[in-house]
Amino acid sequence: MAVIKAKNVLKDYHLEGQTIHALRGVSLEFKSGEFAAIAGPSGSGKSTFLHLAGCLDAITGGTMMVGGSDVGKMTRKDLALLRRHNIGFIFQAYNLIPVLSVEENISFPLTLLGVDKKEIKERTAKVLADVGLEEMAKRKPKEMSGGQQQRVAIARALVKKPALILADEPTANLDSKIGREILELMLSLNESEGCTFIFSTHDQMVMDYARRLVRIRDGQVEADEVK
Amino acid sequence: MAGNRELAKIALRNLARHKVKTVLTILAVMVSVSLYIFVDSWISGMSMESRRNIVNYEMGAAKLQSKLYFEKKDEMPIYENFAGWEAYQKALDEAGYYSAPRFVFSGTLFSVDGSAPIVFNAVDPVAESKVLRYTTYTEAGRYIQNGAFEIVLGTIAAKKLKIDLTKGPNPVQISAVIDIKDSLGKIRHVYQLIPAVVVGTINSPNPVTNANIAYIPLDVLQDESGMMLEGHVTELLIRDKNRGDAELPGKRESAAVISAALDLPSELGIFTWIDYSKDYIDYEKLEIGATKVLTMLLFVLAFLGISNTILMAVLERTKEIGMMRALGMTDNQMVLIYMFEAGFLGLIGSIFGIILGCAINYPMVKYGLDFSEMREAMGADASFRVASLFRSTWNISVIIGAGVAATLLSACMAFFPTRRAVKMPITDSLRFE
Numbered sequence: 001m002a003v004i005k006a007k008n009v010l011k012d013y014h015l016e017g018q019t020i021h022a023l024r025g026v027s028l029e030f031k032s033g034e035f036a037a038i039a040g041p042s043g044s045g046k047s048t049f050l051h052l053a054g055c056l057d058a059i060t061g062g063t064m065m066v067g068g069s070d071v072g073k074m075t076r077k078d079l080a081l082l083r084r085h086n087i088g089f090i091f092q093a094y095n096l097i098p099v100l101s102v103e104e105n106i107s108f109p110l111t112l113l114g115v116d117k118k119e120i121k122e123r124t125a126k127v128l129a130d131v132g133l134e135e136m137a138k139r140k141p142k143e144m145s146g147g148q149q150q151r152v153a154i155a156r157a158l159v160k161k162p163a164l165i166l167a168d169e170p171t172a173n174l175d176s177k178i179g180r181e182i183l184e185l186m187l188s189l190n191e192s193e194g195c196t197f198i199f200s201t202h203d204q205m206v207m208d209y210a211r212r213l214v215r216i217r218d219g220q221v222e223a224d225e226v227k
Numbered sequence: 228m229a230g231n232r233e234l235a236k237i238a239l240r241n242l243a244r245h246k247v248k249t250v251l252t253i254l255a256v257m258v259s260v261s262l263y264i265f266v267d268s269w270i271s272g273m274s275m276e277s278r279r280n281i282v283n284y285e286m287g288a289a290k291l292q293s294k295l296y297f298e299k300k301d302e303m304p305i306y307e308n309f310a311g312w313e314a315y316q317k318a319l320d321e322a323g324y325y326s327a328p329r330f331v332f333s334g335t336l337f338s339v340d341g342s343a344p345i346v347f348n349a350v351d352p353v354a355e356s357k358v359l360r361y362t363t364y365t366e367a368g369r370y371i372q373n374g375a376f377e378i379v380l381g382t383i384a385a386k387k388l389k390i391d392l393t394k395g396p397n398p399v400q401i402s403a404v405i406d407i408k409d410s411l412g413k414i415r416h417v418y419q420l421i422p423a424v425v426v427g428t429i430n431s432p433n434p435v436t437n438a439n440i441a442y443i444p445l446d447v448l449q450d451e452s453g454m455m456l457e458g459h460v461t462e463l464l465i466r467d468k469n470r471g472d473a474e475l476p477g478k479r480e481s482a483a484v485i486s487a488a489l490d491l492p493s494e495l496g497i498f499t500w501i502d503y504s505k506d507y508i509d510y511e512k513l514e515i516g517a518t519k520v521l522t523m524l525l526f527v528l529a530f531l532g533i534s535n536t537i538l539m540a541v542l543e544r545t546k547e548i549g550m551m552r553a554l555g556m557t558d559n560q561m562v563l564i565y566m567f568e569a570g571f572l573g574l575i576g577s578i579f580g581i582i583l584g585c586a587i588n589y590p591m592v593k594y595g596l597d598f599s600e601m602r603e604a605m606g607a608d609a610s611f612r613v614a615s616l617f618r619s620t621w622n623i624s625v626i627i628g629a630g631v632a633a634t635l636l637s638a639c640m641a642f643f644p645t646r647r648a649v650k651m652p653i654t655d656s657l658r659f660e
Contacts, residue, residue, distance in 0.1 A: 056553055056653040077557050084555020091657070095550035099240035111233045112555050156554075 003067060003164050003196045004030040004053050010061035011048050011219075022048040024219040025062065030198060032163065035190045037199040037210030045219040046200040047168055053198065054087050054166045055079045067163055084112050088157030088195075090167035094149040096141040102152050103128065103137040109160045127155040131185060147178035154182065158189055167199045171206055183209045231567075234560060238567030241540065249572065252536045255529040256576020256633055257583060263522045263629045264584030265619070269591060270515050272620035276432075277612040281507065282500050283472050284361040284433035285612065287327070287464035288480035289499045291315055291489070296461060297498050303346075305332045306408035308459040315463055315489055316354075322488035323468050324480075327354035328460040330445060334403030336380075338388035338425075345384060347401065349445040349454070358466045361431035367392040368427030373444050376423040381437040385428040397425040401443070405454055421453060434614040465497070476500060510610060526633070529576070534640040537569050541648045548648055549656025558649040565645040566638040573637025577630035584626065591619035 011023040023045045030036060030053075038046040051057045052064055055071050064071050067086045071079060083089075088109070096105045107124040115123070128134050131151040141149055150170060157165045167186070171179035187209060190197050199206050207213050215223040242249045282288055296307035312328050319326045330349040335342055352371050356362040362370050367385075371377040378399060380390060390397045401421040406414050423443060430437050448454040467480050478484060482497040491497075501508065541548070548561060595618035611617075648656075 051654050054553065056657070058652075080552065080555050080557045082555075083553060087555075089550075089553050091550065093546075095546065095657070097237065097547065097551070099237065099244065109554055 001032050002029050002065070003032050003034075004028070004198070005065040006049070006053070006062065007064075008062040009049070009052060009059050009064055011045070011052060011057070012060045022219055023052070023060075026216070026219070026221055027062075028214060028221060028224070030164075030196060032196055033190070033194050034212055035187060035197045035210060036212040036214065037201050037207050038214045038216055039201055039207050040216040040222070041202060044216045046202075046216050048219075049216065050166050050168055050198065050200045053164075054089060055083050084109070085160075086163045088160065088162040088165040090150070090153050090157050090165065090170045092169040092172045094141070094146070094153045094173075096149055096152055096156075098141055101138050101140055102133060102144070105141065105152055106155045106159050109156060113160060123159055127159045130158070130189065131155045145178075146173050147175075147182065150174060150178075150182055151185065154186060154189075158193065158195070161193065162195060164196045164198070167197060169201055169203070170199060171201070171203050176205065179203070179205055231563065234564045235567045235571075238564050239571055241544075241564075241568050242571055244540075248536055248539075252529075252532050252572050253576040253579065255532045256573055256637065257579040259522075259525045259529040260577050260580025260629050260633050261582075261584035261587065262525055264581065264626050265587050265591070266518055266522050267625045267629070268584075268588045268619040268622055269617070270518055271622050271625070272592070272618045273611045273613055274511055274515070275620055276618060277507065277511070278475055278504075279473065280431075280433035280612040280614075281504050282466075282476060284359055284364075284431045284436050286500055286503055287358045287466040288470070288476035289465045289482060289485055289497050290503065291326070291463040291465060291485075291491075291495060292461065292498055293494055294496045295494065297496065297502070300503075303331065303333055304406070305330070305461055306406040306414055308456075308461045309495060310458045310460075312458075312460050312463050315491075318489050319463075319465060319485075322485075324485065324488070325354070325357040325466045325468055327351055327358040327464045328445060329355075329462050329464060330448065330454065330456055330460050331462065332403055332405075332454065334401055336378075336384070336388060336441060337400040337402065338390060338397065340389035341387060343384055343387045343439055345380075345401075345439050345441045347403065347441050347443055349443050349448050349456070351445050352442075355442075355464075358464045360472065361429055361433065361436040364429055364431035364436070365427040366430035368425070370427055371442055371444050373446050375444065376421065376447050377426045377444065378423045379427040379429055379442045380425055381440040382428045382430045383437055384439045384441065385425070387439070388425075390425050390428065392425070392428065399423055399425055401441075403454065407455075417455070419454060421448070430614070432614050432616075433612045435612060437614060507610075507612065514610075526636070529633075530636055530640050533569050533572055533637045534644070536572065537565055537641040538644045540568065541565060541644045545648060545651070545656050545659035549651075549653045549659070552649065552653050552656070558646075561649045562642060562645045565641040569641035570634055570638030573634040574630075576637070577633040580633065581626055581630050584629075588619050588621070591617075592621060595619075 006026055006028045009023050009026045013020045013022055026049060038049060040046045052059050055066060059072055069082060103124050106127060107120045110120045110123060128137055131154055133151055171182060174182060186197055212226045214221060293307040293309050296304055316326045328351055332347050334345060334347060336345040352373055366382055371379050401423055403419050405417040405419055407417060408414050449456050465485060482499050485497045595616040597615055598617050
């Protein structure tokens with residue numbers, strides 16, 4: 001089943017009177033359970049595609065189906081609910097809520113979903129154990145290293161068991177050792193939980209780990225290789 | 228759906244991000260709320276006390292009077308008087324009201340050492356003391372008695388005329404013009420000089436009774452040695468026998484109810500203390516309005532502070548807002564978080580403001596402030612009828628209302644900055660530096 005189905009997707013930005021064609025007719029399909037990377041140089045359009053797939057931005061043309069829904073035809077509220085229920089995000093800059101503890105950050109998506117307290121506690125404890133941060137549950141993000149914060153971000157994306165996890169350059173701020181650990185973790189979670197991971201990256205290590213590698217250049221798919 | 232409790236928890240924790248800014252904003256709300264409570268309590272206290280003092284010391288609950296007199300009351304048209312008041316007094320007595328006849332006229336009072344324009348109230352001392360309470364506030368000497376050309380003066384008038392009651396009798400001369408309306412409606416003026424002796428001075432809680440005012444027995448002014456009144460009066464003051472001094476007149480002292488107890492000719496009417504105190508009530512409204520506007524300005528400043536705090540918070544957390552929206556928070560939930568945050572600032576400020584306001588208010592209610600010297604300098608104007616001790620009063624609905632309003636208004640101040648922030652595309656929010 002296709003988690004994402006992009007057909008001839010266009011995305012234009014308007015900057016200082018100029019139109020920038022970030023995506024020029026991208027057609028891609030990602031199936032459930034994939035562990036894929038979208039690679040390309042800076043400005044190639046890889047992050048743009050990830051943002052459109054995550055319903056963080058609106059397409060200029062074409063169609064983008066996420067979880068079977070045409071996101072181009074959805075309201076702001078429906079898009080928020082789609083993100084809430086089906087999509088987990090991992091950002092390059094972690095983007096944790098600084099005033100919440102590690103476990104509160106992780107449980108936040110479940111709170112948004114209205115999961116009952118007991119289940120929130122159990123599921124949070126499980127993902128905390130999965131990412132190896134049981135001892136740090138009560139810490140605040142600022143009291144942790146970059147690698148630890150990225151683990152929290154992964155746990156936060158995973159905790160609601162979304163159909164799709166989108167990771168925008170997840171290793172960019174980490175050294176290679178920590179980056180490898182994070183990738184190992186995501187791979188094992190992909191295998192154990194069966195959720196789809198799609199990365200945007202220009203990190204060779206991420207490309208090596210990916211089971212499918214899509215190369216984008218100048219807003220167009222250059223190559224799509226399943227390993 | 229995320230419970231509002233969860234959003235409130237985040238909002239509450241956000242307050243701890245910039246403690247100094249939070250404390251300063253809370254302080255601004257606190258000062259505004261406390262000042263509002265204090266000023267409102269003070270004005271309410273002054274208003275209540277003034278209204279009581281008008282009724283208890285100045286004019287009773289209502290006056291029976293010629294309608295023509297009432298129309299021209301500012302000119303003091305003494306020719307619009309009436310006779311036969313004794314029958315009305317009897318009827319009022321039977322209906323449960325005290326009443327006191329008065330003939331009010333203006334003139335000049337000459338003492339050995341000076342002169343002053345005075346409003347003279349010719350009264351029945353016995354009836355007067357049943358309707359009004361100033362009679363017990365003789366600062367020096369005693370109150371007037373029937374059958375003698377005696378005068379009690381307001382303390383301010385006594386000072387002007389250099390009346391010293393410790394140094395024997397104080398002879399004075401009343402110079403007044405008697406306006407008499409003849410059968411053709413023409414008004415004749417008769418100048419009259421009446422000798423009298425000052426026997427006391429009045430210093431009651433109502434400054435009007437202490438100003439350029441004199442009380443003289445009505446009975447001695449009836450013939451040609453007085454004001455040639457021949458049984459006429461300008462008014463009959465009325466008071467319910469059963470109403471306590473702390474209460475304001477109720478329905479029983481309304482014009483309709485009092486009139487029903489009397490068989491009045493068309494030229495006479497009942498005019499209540501409210502009809503008579505229009506100037507004061509207008510002044511009170513103006514004073515309250517002006518003071519509240521000033522206090523509101525403080526509120527506005529406090530809310531601008533809150534607006535600024537939230538605006539800065541929204542700007543600083545633009546990236547975080549983008550992230551939370553990416554996680555699936557709706558625009559309304561985002562707005563609600565910041566409204567909670569601003570609401571908490573307002574709530575905490577309000578709680579401290581109420582505590583501070585009540586703390587300042589407590590001595591003002593219990594002991595009051597003595598402004599007697601200032602009041603003396605002001606004389607008897609149309610302002611608050613409080614002679615010396617200005618007291619506040621507890622106004623629970625305003626105290627709670629100020630807190631609730633400050634909290635809700637604070638919350639509302641977050642609406643527009645947050646609403647604007649959530650309109651930004653999520654990707655722009657996430658890239659925001």
